[in-house]
Amino acid sequence: MNVLNFIQSFFSDGSHWHGYDGIPQRVWEHLQYTAGALAIAAAVGLPIGLVTGHTGRGGNALAFVSAGARALPTFGLLVLMFVWLGLGIVPVMIPLVVLAVPPILITTYEAIRTLDPSPVDAARGMGMPEAKVLFQVEVPAALPLILSGLRSAAIQIVSTATIAAYVSLGGVGRYILDGLYQRNYEKVVGGAALTAILALLVLVLFWAIARVAVSPGVRRRRTV
Amino acid sequence: MIAIEDVSKRYADGTVAVDRLSLQIPNHSITVLVGPSGCGKTTTLRMINRMIEPSSGTIRVNGEDILRKPVNALRQSMGYVIQNAGLFQHRTILDNIATVPRLLGWSKQRARARAAELMERVGLDPAMARRYPYQLSGGQQQRVGVARALAADPPILLMDEPFSAVDPVVRRGLQEELLRIQGELGKAIVFVTHDMDEAITIGDRVAVLRTGGKLAQFAAPDELLSAPADAFVEEFLGGDRGIRGLSFLSTRDLALDRSRVFPVGSDWQQLAGESAGAGPVLVTDADAKPLGWADLTVWAGDVQALEPHGQAFEVGKDSLRVALDRAVLSPTGQAVAVDGAGRVLGLAGQETVAAAIRAARQRRAADSEGVSTVKAAR
Ligand SMILES: Nc1ncnc2c1ncn2[C@@H]1O[C@H](COP(=O)(O)OP(=O)(O)OP(=O)(O)O)[C@@H](O)[C@H]1O
Ligand SMILES: [Mg+2]
Numbered sequence: 001m002n003v004l005n006f007i008q009s010f011f012s013d014g015s016h017w018h019g020y021d022g023i024p025q026r027v028w029e030h031l032q033y034t035a036g037a038l039a040i041a042a043a044v045g046l047p048i049g050l051v052t053g054h055t056g057r058g059g060n061a062l063a064f065v066s067a068g069a070r071a072l073p074t075f076g077l078l079v080l081m082f083v084w085l086g087l088g089i090v091p092v093m094i095p096l097v098v099l100a101v102p103p104i105l106i107t108t109y110e111a112i113r114t115l116d117p118s119p120v121d122a123a124r125g126m127g128m129p130e131a132k133v134l135f136q137v138e139v140p141a142a143l144p145l146i147l148s149g150l151r152s153a154a155i156q157i158v159s160t161a162t163i164a165a166y167v168s169l170g171g172v173g174r175y176i177l178d179g180l181y182q183r184n185y186e187k188v189v190g191g192a193a194l195t196a197i198l199a200l201l202v203l204v205l206f207w208a209i210a211r212v213a214v215s216p217g218v219r220r221r222r223t224v
Numbered sequence: 225m226i227a228i229e230d231v232s233k234r235y236a237d238g239t240v241a242v243d244r245l246s247l248q249i250p251n252h253s254i255t256v257l258v259g260p261s262g263c264g265k266t267t268t269l270r271m272i273n274r275m276i277e278p279s280s281g282t283i284r285v286n287g288e289d290i291l292r293k294p295v296n297a298l299r300q301s302m303g304y305v306i307q308n309a310g311l312f313q314h315r316t317i318l319d320n321i322a323t324v325p326r327l328l329g330w331s332k333q334r335a336r337a338r339a340a341e342l343m344e345r346v347g348l349d350p351a352m353a354r355r356y357p358y359q360l361s362g363g364q365q366q367r368v369g370v371a372r373a374l375a376a377d378p379p380i381l382l383m384d385e386p387f388s389a390v391d392p393v394v395r396r397g398l399q400e401e402l403l404r405i406q407g408e409l410g411k412a413i414v415f416v417t418h419d420m421d422e423a424i425t426i427g428d429r430v431a432v433l434r435t436g437g438k439l440a441q442f443a444a445p446d447e448l449l450s451a452p453a454d455a456f457v458e459e460f461l462g463g464d465r466g467i468r469g470l471s472f473l474s475t476r477d478l479a480l481d482r483s484r485v486f487p488v489g490s491d492w493q494q495l496a497g498e499s500a501g502a503g504p505v506l507v508t509d510a511d512a513k514p515l516g517w518a519d520l521t522v523w524a525g526d527v528q529a530l531e532p533h534g535q536a537f538e539v540g541k542d543s544l545r546v547a548l549d550r551a552v553l554s555p556t557g558q559a560v561a562v563d564g565a566g567r568v569l570g571l572a573g574q575e576t577v578a579a580a581i582r583a584a585r586q587r588r589a590a591d592s593e594g595v596s597t598v599k600a601a602r
Contacts, residue, residue, distance in 0.1 A: 116308075118306055118307075118308045118309070118310035119310045119311065119312050119313070120310075121275075121306060121310055122304065122306055122309075122310030122311075122369075122372075123310075123312075123323075124275065124299070125270075125273055125275055125299060125304035125306070125382075126299060126300065126303075126304050126323060126324050126327070126372070126373070127295075127296040127297065127298070127299030127300035127301075127324070127327060128296070128323075128327060129296055132327075137312055140312075140314035140315075141312070141313055141314055143314075214314075215313070215314035215315070215356070216356060217312075217313045217314045217315065217316070217356030217357060217358060218313050218314045
């Protein structure tokens with residue numbers, strides 16, 4: 001049996017489509033973990049990245065902290081949090097957030113810092129208040145890069161949120177873990193396929209957001 | 225009026241960019257700051273809108289210390305144009321221009337209507353309103369930059385090398401456009417450049433700064449060219465300041481030679497007898513428009529066989545510099561003088577131009593003596 005056969009039989013098995021262990025339920029859980037972790041990571045990473053990028057200060061400290069965060073093994077962190085906090089959503093969220101903050105933070109910081117300085121200079125020179133300089137001049141111009149930081153964070157979260165299954169939570173990681181225990185490789189492959197599909201969905205979602213949110217003047221595709 | 229009083233700027237690293245500078249910048253005129261790279265032009269300009277704070281000294285606008293006004297309100301009352309235009313890539317041309325009116329709280333509709341007005345004023349095609357900056361040429365972007373600076377009708381316009389990133393032909397167009405707009409609006413414009421030609425072309429007054437941020441000379445362009453204050457200014461003006469100074473002298477009083485201009489159908493045989501050997505004559509058509517040069521000893525009356533007369537200069541409009549240029553380029557050494565309708569008024573040889581230059585110099589010397597006598601009398 002090859003992988004494609006596994007996938008086909010996994011998805012065509014009617015019993016996989018309903019119940020608390022059904023695909024819709026597991027996908028829904030997975031999306032909730034992802035959205036939650038991404039929202040928290042963005043709430044931490046975006047403001048810090050924007051402010052440090054705008055002022056140009058704190059870049060070294062940022063690089064240091066993110067390198068540290070990236071060095072932490074996500075699974076190790078999960079085990080640590082589990083030992084420390086017990087079962088629940090919090091020990092899962094913490095490693096996911098730690099995983100997602102560095103790409104958001106660093107990309108946002110770099111996106112703002114490396115902008116062409118002349119529009120910013122012009123904006124200040126015409127008497128634009130600092131907050132407007134940031135949100136009306138810098139952010140719109142840096143948006144494609146900022147979104148790419150969020151996108152890579154989201155992809156990492158989607159694929160890593162499978163670890164939730166290790167602490168008895170749901171998500172598509174359940175299929176992988178249970179399948180391994182039960183030696184049911186159809187389940188393992190099905191779970192992995194679901195993870196990949198979710199990652200693709202994230203890509204499509206961010207592509208759509210960029211289409212809507214990024215000004216055509218910044219997308220810079222010369223059509224003439 | 226912008227009064228820069230004894231202003232110095234020392235940066236944190238100890239660089240003295242501006243050293244005890246005093247300048248009076250009048251309203252309704254273009255004041256140019258010029259000097260070699262690093263002499264403190266940008267620093268001086270940016271101290272006026274408080275993008276840089278002076279280390280010492282005072283800057284007043286119409287008598288009021290600029291420190292007394294909230295900094296953003298101060299900046300909103302001064303247009304600011306920079307070298308690469310600094311347009312907002314994510315906004316359309318129209319919305320770029322509408323920026324300051326929007327900051328001032330105008331409705332979107334009113335701000336855009338005003339922006340459309342300004343596009344016209346700076347010579348931009350209204351079809352560009354919906355475009356984005358990357359879809360414009362460098363020269364067009366600079367026009368947008370100027371329009372954006374003028375949008376809220378500020379009494380003061382600060383321009384830092386606004387035209388130096390565009391090619392010479394486009395630059396000349398932008399300079400002419402600026403002069404035309406200034407003729408209509410009469411702002412107090414402070415214009416920074418490192419190009420002396422540009423300074424002379426557009427400045428009513430030119431401040432020459434030397435490295436270290438010291439004022440070397442502050443004078444009208446013709447005065448600068450005819451009487452540089454010292455060797456530094458003289459060198460900065462370049463090797464042809466004498467010729468360039470002629471741009472400020474009028475051709476109105478040129479003693480034109482009318483005796484060698486003849487319409488077609490003249491009696492060439494007889495004229496040849498009278499003026500044989502006295503050099504070429506200019507043949508015109510019945511309407512007095514120039515046709516070309518003829519040497520009457522050989523020319524047989526065939527209009528096709530005339531020597532081309534080249535470009536003429538317009539009396540009163542063109543300067544002695546143009547007249548001299550035409551004379552130098554003319555195959556006969558004589559420049560053709562025409563009126564506004566292109567009708568020949570006479571000829572001016574290099575000697576005639578030289579005489580006019582001498583006369584203008586004498587007049588100016590007499591004038592400045594007159595001024596000093598008046599001053600002494602008070
Ligand atoms: N932020 C700064 N810190 C330290 N020194 C500075 C700073 N900005 C400018 N300088 C120095 O001050 C001097 C004047 O700089 P400024 O930018 O005013 O020159 P400029 O006349 O505009 O030159 P350019 O024609 O090259 O634009 C230079 O020696 C420059 O190196
Ligand atoms: Mg400069």
